[in-house]
Amino acid sequence: MTNARTTSVGTLVLLVAALLACGSEPTELPYARMGIVIAASNGAPVPNAAGASCVLLPVLRGSRLDETFPVAGSLSVAIAADREGVVVSFEHASPSVSDKSVSRKQLESGFFEEVEVWEQAGARYLVQLSSECEADAKVW
Amino acid sequence: MLGSASRGGSRKRGRGGHSKHLARALAFVAVGALTAELRAQAGPEAPPPAAAPTATGPARPPVAQPGPPPPGYYPPPGYAPQYAPGYAPQYAPQYAPQYAPPAAPPRRAEPPEPDDPPAREGFQMALRIGFGVPFGDATGEPGDEQRARYSRQFASEIALGGKPSPSVYLGAYAGLWVGSEGDDPYASSFCDDGPEREVSCGSSSGRLGIEVQYHFVPDAVVNPWLGYGLAYEWANETIEDEVARRTESSSLHGFQYGRIQAGLDLRLTRVFGLGPYFLVELGRYTRASTEISGRESYSGSIESTAVHGWYSSGIRMVFFP
Numbered sequence: 001m002t003n004a005r006t007t008s009v010g011t012l013v014l015l016v017a018a019l020l021a022c023g024s025e026p027t028e029l030p031y032a033r034m035g036i037v038i039a040a041s042n043g044a045p046v047p048n049a050a051g052a053s054c055v056l057l058p059v060l061r062g063s064r065l066d067e068t069f070p071v072a073g074s075l076s077v078a079i080a081a082d083r084e085g086v087v088v089s090f091e092h093a094s095p096s097v098s099d100k101s102v103s104r105k106q107l108e109s110g111f112f113e114e115v116e117v118w119e120q121a122g123a124r125y126l127v128q129l130s131s132e133c134e135a136d137a138k139v140w
Numbered sequence: 141m142l143g144s145a146s147r148g149g150s151r152k153r154g155r156g157g158h159s160k161h162l163a164r165a166l167a168f169v170a171v172g173a174l175t176a177e178l179r180a181q182a183g184p185e186a187p188p189p190a191a192a193p194t195a196t197g198p199a200r201p202p203v204a205q206p207g208p209p210p211p212g213y214y215p216p217p218g219y220a221p222q223y224a225p226g227y228a229p230q231y232a233p234q235y236a237p238q239y240a241p242p243a244a245p246p247r248r249a250e251p252p253e254p255d256d257p258p259a260r261e262g263f264q265m266a267l268r269i270g271f272g273v274p275f276g277d278a279t280g281e282p283g284d285e286q287r288a289r290y291s292r293q294f295a296s297e298i299a300l301g302g303k304p305s306p307s308v309y310l311g312a313y314a315g316l317w318v319g320s321e322g323d324d325p326y327a328s329s330f331c332d333d334g335p336e337r338e339v340s341c342g343s344s345s346g347r348l349g350i351e352v353q354y355h356f357v358p359d360a361v362v363n364p365w366l367g368y369g370l371a372y373e374w375a376n377e378t379i380e381d382e383v384a385r386r387t388e389s390s391s392l393h394g395f396q397y398g399r400i401q402a403g404l405d406l407r408l409t410r411v412f413g414l415g416p417y418f419l420v421e422l423g424r425y426t427r428a429s430t431e432i433s434g435r436e437s438y439s440g441s442i443e444s445t446a447v448h449g450w451y452s453s454g455i456r457m458v459f460f461p
Contacts, residue, residue, distance in 0.1 A: 027336045028383050056386065059330050060377050061289055062278065063390040063430040064438035083326065140432070
């Protein structure tokens with residue numbers, strides 16, 4: 001009698017565990033990421049600009065991601081990311097803007113910075129660097 | 141007593157014994173003279189035979205000098221005449237006995253060696269399977285060890301070539317090795333699979349090269365050999381995240397300037413052999429590239445290079461050994 005009860009309880013536990021396993025959604029891997037949003041000085045989207053992008057930092061040793069996001073004219077935002085962090089540079093900005101270096105740990109613990117850049121023609125833009133990505137951002 | 145007896149005896153001979161002594165003396169002289177006359181008629185006297193001591197007994201009497209052998213006569217095989225010193229026969233050249241050396245016994249046919257394939261020249265092919273273990277540094281960056289990127293790999297290779305001589309092999313080879321990710325903690329934390337993750341990680345390496353081998357006993361069943369090779373090499377590590385639909389692959393490319401190998405071929409038949417092998421590869425990666433989700437995100441040269449290597453051992457199957 002005791003054995004039969006123990007067997008029943010064990011079977012029930014296994015069934016519940018199996019149901020829980022089947023019902024759980026697979027989770028995304030814990031990538032460090034940097035969200036990039038390029039906007040005009042008034043916050044409006046910039047035509048032909050990259051808009052919102054999301055860079056997942058590489059995971060493997062030696063991996064590297066180099067990408068360039070156009071802003072306007074010759075102004076662009078260049079990303080060089082490896083698994084230790086991201087270096088953001090602003091090409092053809094006038095006046096020039098120093099590179100921004102963001103480590104993986106900064107991104108993992110939460111990070112936000114807005115950088116003002118001017119195109120050579122004088123137009124002003126805002127580049128937001130964040131550890132969160134927009135929902136509709138293009139993932140790199 | 142003695143004197144009387146002696147005198148008595150003398151007296152006996154004295155009475156009629158003188159004539160007997162005289163007759164004996166005359167007979168002795170006559171025989172001696174006759175003998176001398178006969179010798180004088182026969183020719184100069186030969187030297188007296190010397191006593192030849194032998195190991196087995198007393199001196200052997202002199203052997204009569206044999207006359208010339210009749211034509212067609214040969215001593216029996218193994219016969220070796222023994223002469224006392226000074227009595228060796230002196231033959232005229234045409235009469236010298238011709239002793240044939242003892243005939244060798246007929247040789248029996250040697251039994252064939254048990255399936256010894258003959259040494260071979262020409263086309264040869266080999267397949268290898270084994271395990272490879274990385275060592276050294278992938279690049280000169282701090283902590284960038286090979287084993288952090290790549291684990292032990294299953295090695296498979298094919299080699300095609302030829303033997304211009306039984307001892308020398310020249311050929312080309314292609315190898316593809318596969319394994320799991322390295323022991324880098326950060327990457328491993330992503331690769332740890334679980335019920336809530338759908339991720340797979342792995343590593344692979346390849347090489348295309350040329351090699352030369354020297355076979356020490358090419359006609360033996362057990363044939364040891366040494367080899368040296370050069371190759372172009374690449375290696376990569378991948379992680380595939382099915383949830384994010386993201387694939388990342390980090391590759392290194394370089395040149396192996398030393399592939400030192402040794403092995404033992406057991407030449408089982410004329411067309412097949414197999415045996416163990418051991419090799420060490422040394423090289424240097426010079427270029428790196430990254431591919432993310434099928435798109436190359438980076439490609440460039442490595443500024444700080446380092447020496448890396450692989451050990452490998454396994455079984456080599458050789459065709460037409």
